[in-house]
Amino acid sequence: ALLNYLTAAGYTSDEGKFAEVWPADVQLMAKDIFVRFHSTLWPAMLMGLDVPLPAHLFAHGFWTAEGEKMSKSKGNVVAPASLAKDIAAMSGAEIDVAVDAIRYYLMREVTFGLDGDFSLNGLISRFNADLANDLGNLLNRTLPLLHRHRQGIVPDPPPSSQNDVLPKMTAQMATEVASYLDKLQFSDALVSIWNVIGAANKYLEEQAPWRLAKDGACASRLDSVLYTVLDTVRTIAIALQPFMPYVAEKIWSQLGIDEPLTSQKWSDVSDWGRLKPGTRTRAPEPIFPRIDAKRGVPASRQTPKEEKEMETISFDEFKRLDLRIGKVVAAERVSGTDKLLKLKVDIGSEERQIVAGIAEWYSPEELVGRKIVMVVNLAPATIRGVESRGMLLAADVDGTAVLLQPDKDVPAGSFVR
Incomplete structure (x- = not known):
């Protein structure tokens, strides 16, 4: 190996x-x-x-969930794809934004290399506080002002003497994050980025551009404040790309910069003033809608009950099952549903029609010709108006069906013992 x-x-x-x-x-x-x-x-x-x-x-290191070792018997295994869907449903964010939020949580919450404990409440807290409040508000408070008072066009940069705090901080961030990445210290790298996000939000509060916009005599000062924050956001987008690639692209797109984000160099983070005056930004669109606790936790994320121990059966009871190898000779979708497939299966002595709920994971085309394991003597049932005379067997892996099949080619109709 x-x-x-x-x-x-x-x-x-x-x-x-x-x-x-x-x-x-x-x-x-x-x-x-x-x-x-x-x-x-x-x-x-x-x-x-x-x-x-x-x-x-x-x-x-390893991850636990809510203080316990992950186990299928406990039902507490965290499936990232399902978790992302739940976060998207709870917040209203795009699914790819939810994926990036999970990436952020995993890298920010625990020092990489150590064991960590996953907590849904911890993830929601990070989503609302770090992403929606800090990063999201920085963009959401600046772009609407730019569109309202400057038609969405980036103004001229200020003289360097007016604000040298944020340029110095972004240069320091570039050095720190590069060093932390070399040492796989992802949490520390994100702390460094969020220090700049916090400083930019503080700068907005102190400068209050919403008040400057009401005074025509402060037009030049308003331009300076807006440019300073927007160029800071530009540097943040580049720094965030290794951690949250989709979110970084969303920010970059809203800034209206023509050059692809992927073409930016790390030195561009510390190169202050690269946002071109006259750039037309895109209409502001919130990236991180807050998760409202009142919406509740989806059923898939609720603490599961302990599984009851399965009842044992005798060998004679097991022998009553007629398990055979079947060969799928035809397959098609069941009309009116996106989860069911109708299969025609050769079981040696005859062909049987069965209905299987595997359409989310298998297409009809990839099933034709495949050998499967099938319960032949199951009582017939009618499912969505289609008769089913048997049942195929599949493993359940984190909610995904995986078909059981022989590891060697065996004739259709072979008995499974």
Whole structure:
């Protein structure tokens, strides 16, 4: 298994590719396989092969959920995709924004490398406080003023003497975040970014551009304040990209900058004043709607009850099941539903029609010709007007159906014992 690291990188098969990717700057693995395998056997194997060692080996910790070890029997396994859907439903945010919010929480909440405990309340707190209040409000309070009083067009930058605090802080942020990333200190890197976000919000409060806009004599000062905050947001978007790529793109898009965010260099974070005057920003659109606690927690996120121990059955009872290998010869969707498929299955002695709720995970086309495990002597049932005479077997993996199938080709109709 250890040699897969080398062969996947092209060792002995593609020397050009191997030279590009090896030695690794960082090799990451779980802490339970760190000392014996990756810190002892693995370096010894590489030295024996006269292959350079990775520059760094790093072991990550484990996550618990609400103070308990994750376990399917407890029903407390956190499925990221389901969690993102729930956060999107609770907040009204886009699903990709919810994904980035989870990324932020995981990297901000726990020092990378240590064990961490996932808490839904902790995630909601970070979403509302750090993302909606701090980052979201910084953009939401500035762009509407720009559109209301400057037609959404970026004004000229202020003389450097008017405000040198935020330019100095963004330069410091660029240095700190780069250093923290090199050391995989993601939480510290995000703290550094949020220090700048906090300072920019404080600057807004002190300068009160909403009051400056009411006084024509303060037009130049209003321009200076708006530009200072917007260019700070530009630097924040670049710094956030490694952590929250979709959110960073959303911010960048609202700023109206023509150059792709992916083309920006890290030095652009500390290069103050790169936001071009005259840039037409896009209409402001809140990225992080707050999660209202009154909406309640979705059922999928509620603390599950302990599963009851399954009742045992006798061997004679088990023998009553007629389990066979079937071959799917035809498949189509059941009209009027997006979850059901109608399958025609060859079970050796005959062909049976069954209805299976697997349309979310399998298309009809990929099922035709596949061997499955099927309960043949299940009582017939009518599902959505379609007769079903049997049931296929599948594993439930975090809410996803995974079909059971033989690991060798066996004839349709073979008995499962």
